[in-house]
Amino acid sequence: MTYEEAWARYLETVNEGLAAYSFSAVGGTCREAMRYSLLSPGKRLRGILCLAAAESAGGSEAALPCAMALEMVHAYSLIHDDLPAMDNDTLRRGKPTNHVVYGEAMAILAGDGLLTEAFSCLASIGDDALAGKLTRVLSRAAGAGGMVGGQALDIENASPGDWEALRRMEALKTGCLICAAVEMGLTAAQADKELMEAGRQYGENLGLAFQLIDDILDVRGSREAMGKTPGKDAQEGKTTAVSILGLEGALQAAQRATEEAVSSLGPFGGRGVFLQEIARHMLSRVS
Amino acid sequence: MTYEEAWARYLETVNEGLAAYSFSAVGGTCREAMRYSLLSPGKRLRGILCLAAAESAGGSEAALPCAMALEMVHAYSLIHDDLPAMDNDTLRRGKPTNHVVYGEAMAILAGDGLLTEAFSCLASIGDDALAGKLTRVLSRAAGAGGMVGGQALDIENASPGDWEALRRMEALKTGCLICAAVEMGLTAAQADKELMEAGRQYGENLGLAFQLIDDILDVRGSREAMGKTPGKDAQEGKTTAVSILGLEGALQAAQRATEEAVSSLGPFGGRGVFLQEIARHMLSRVS
Numbered sequence: 367m368t369y370e371e372a373w374a375r376y377l378e379t380v381n382e383g384l385a386a387y388s389f390s391a392v393g394g395t396c397r398e399a400m401r402y403s404l405l406s407p408g409k410r411l412r413g414i415l416c417l418a419a420a421e422s423a424g425g426s427e428a429a430l431p432c433a434m435a436l437e438m439v440h441a442y443s444l445i446h447d448d449l450p451a452m453d454n455d456t457l458r459r460g461k462p463t464n465h466v467v468y469g470e471a472m473a474i475l476a477g478d479g480l481l482t483e484a485f486s487c488l489a490s491i492g493d494d495a496l497a498g499k500l501t502r503v504l505s506r507a508a509g510a511g512g513m514v515g516g517q518a519l520d521i522e523n524a525s526p527g528d529w530e531a532l533r534r535m536e537a538l539k540t541g542c543l544i545c546a547a548v549e550m551g552l553t554a555a556q557a558d559k560e561l562m563e564a565g566r567q568y569g570e571n572l573g574l575a576f577q578l579i580d581d582i583l584d585v586r587g588s589r590e591a592m593g594k595t596p597g598k599d600a601q602e603g604k605t606t607a608v609s610i611l612g613l614e615g616a617l618q619a620a621q622r623a624t625e626e627a628v629s630s631l632g633p634f635g636g637r638g639v640f641l642q643e644i645a646r647h648m649l650s651r652v653s
Numbered sequence: 654m655t656y657e658e659a660w661a662r663y664l665e666t667v668n669e670g671l672a673a674y675s676f677s678a679v680g681g682t683c684r685e686a687m688r689y690s691l692l693s694p695g696k697r698l699r700g701i702l703c704l705a706a707a708e709s710a711g712g713s714e715a716a717l718p719c720a721m722a723l724e725m726v727h728a729y730s731l732i733h734d735d736l737p738a739m740d741n742d743t744l745r746r747g748k749p750t751n752h753v754v755y756g757e758a759m760a761i762l763a764g765d766g767l768l769t770e771a772f773s774c775l776a777s778i779g780d781d782a783l784a785g786k787l788t789r790v791l792s793r794a795a796g797a798g799g800m801v802g803g804q805a806l807d808i809e810n811a812s813p814g815d816w817e818a819l820r821r822m823e824a825l826k827t828g829c830l831i832c833a834a835v836e837m838g839l840t841a842a843q844a845d846k847e848l849m850e851a852g853r854q855y856g857e858n859l860g861l862a863f864q865l866i867d868d869i870l871d872v873r874g875s876r877e878a879m880g881k882t883p884g885k886d887a888q889e890g891k892t893t894a895v896s897i898l899g900l901e902g903a904l905q906a907a908q909r910a911t912e913e914a915v916s917s918l919g920p921f922g923g924r925g926v927f928l929q930e931i932a933r934h935m936l937s938r939v940s
Contacts, residue, residue: 389798392803392825396801396802397797442765449758451757471738475808481769489786489792493785495785497789498778498781498783501785501788504772505769509766509770510677510762510766510769514683514762514765518759521759522682522683
């Protein structure tokens with residue numbers, strides 16, 4: 367199976383799982399608003415990483431609910447980030463954002479509902495001890511010590527002057543959930559300590575590479591490739607990896623992070639190939 | 654110990670637990686905004702119900718983290734409900750609301766952070782299987798099939814014309830979390846099926862009585878007693894239990910719900926007395 371075929375298979379698994387998911391939501395607009403954002407076509411990077419990580423450690427039926435929970439958290443974060451009080455975005459992947467369609471109040475609730483549903487999804491796995499462990503990983507990565515904390519730092523200090531401060535903020539805002547995707551997949555598959563530690567290193571470096579590549583694409587990417595308005599960061603005067611390191615420096619950093627991610631997968635042997643390919647293909651978008 | 658002494662003891666336990674809680678939040682304003690609302694003096698009804706329910710079934714060390722998680726969810730819901738896009742309230746219990754102090758963006762994030770932290774709090778209990786069970790109860794009660802769903806119905810249809818529609822909406826919006834408080838306390842204490850079922854009936858009726866009493870107080874209560882502007886519902890043309898059933902009808906319904914709540918506690922024997930007293934004292938505010 368080629369990389370593209372394997373990716374497409376994982377993508378289909380995530381999308382079918384989400385489409386078939388029976389929301390605990392009462393009927394009406396809230397359920398519709400939640401599904402609008404959750405089922406809107408996306409890369410599904412977090413869900414796919416989770417499934418692939420689980421498979422690299424022997425596989426697990428619990429991986430799909432984990433992947434779905436991750437995509438619910440990601441979808442909620444986009445809804446809230448797009449709100450007028452936050453980034454005030456009206457388009458997301460070429461479609462009107464949630465609050466443009468359903469109004470601000472319903473968008474806030476749709477986000478709240480998706481975040482809560484993510485934990486319901488984990489709790490329905492059918493193995494309470496595993497659900498408890500997964501709840502710990504996801505809540506730490508998504509909360510104020512992770513993604514929400516990074517977003518808050520971003521709001522408070524939109525332009526950290528140095529690379530270390532920016533890197534820390536981005537690691538919280540984006541890296542934590544990417545890393546959690548790998549960790550949840552491995553946890554679902556009951557991976558041993560060595561694989562778990564290797565997976566964490568991979569996840570951290572992949573998260574860093576992801577952010578660097580995103581910043582590079584923002585400078586030179588096209589609207590089509592990104593699904594958002596390119597150059598927006600620069601227009602808003604935000605510091606990015608590119609504005610601090612320069613285009614060449616950011617690219618070199620992305621290459622280093624990708625190499626680190628790839629080499630940290632050693633303990634997985636041949637089973638880690640697809641995860642390595644994910645990292646390499648991400649980098650290939652800019653190099 | 655008198656009822657008031659027992660209440661004060663539980664209240665202190667909840668407040669001390671929350672004050673000592675080590676937030677996973679990164680430093681800065683987000684953590685401050687989360688603590689501002691969480692530690693602002695409140696009745697702590699949900700936390701106290703949880704502790705009392707656990708004690709009525711033999712007690713459990715896991716009850717306090719449950720109580721704290723419930724108060725985190727309650728605090729987040731108030732922050733988001735108060736937002737300009739929602740109820741647009743500037744005062745809550747006599748203090749400026751979260752977004753008035755920290756701005757709208759940070760208030761949204763503080764709410765998101767508290768909701769996520771509630772699950773981190775459960776996941777840190779030290780018994781993963783119990784944490785998984787508790788995650789299931791809390792996420793169902795708080796999500797789009799519970800509290801968030803009720804709030805969404807409230808926004809969509811602010812004035813349901815009949816009592817059954819209003820009652821259903823209020824049961825989701827307020828009743829679910831009150832019921833979950835009892836259920837989580839009993840789950841923490843490993844209560845058997847009979848107690849669990851009795852506790853659920855108690856919780857549902859208490860939730861209903863709570864809402865009826867709140868509506869009655871809104872009509873005739875004082876600002877001091879309520880911590881919010883009385884008569885606001887009527888000013889906004891919202892239907893309430895009182896506008897549909899009349900003051901006397903609402904009072905009778907509250908009395909019936911309270912009696913149901915009290916009598917459903919039979920299986921607890923003498924250990925259920927404090928829970929019964931909670932229901933009776935709630936009613937005594939209006940009768």
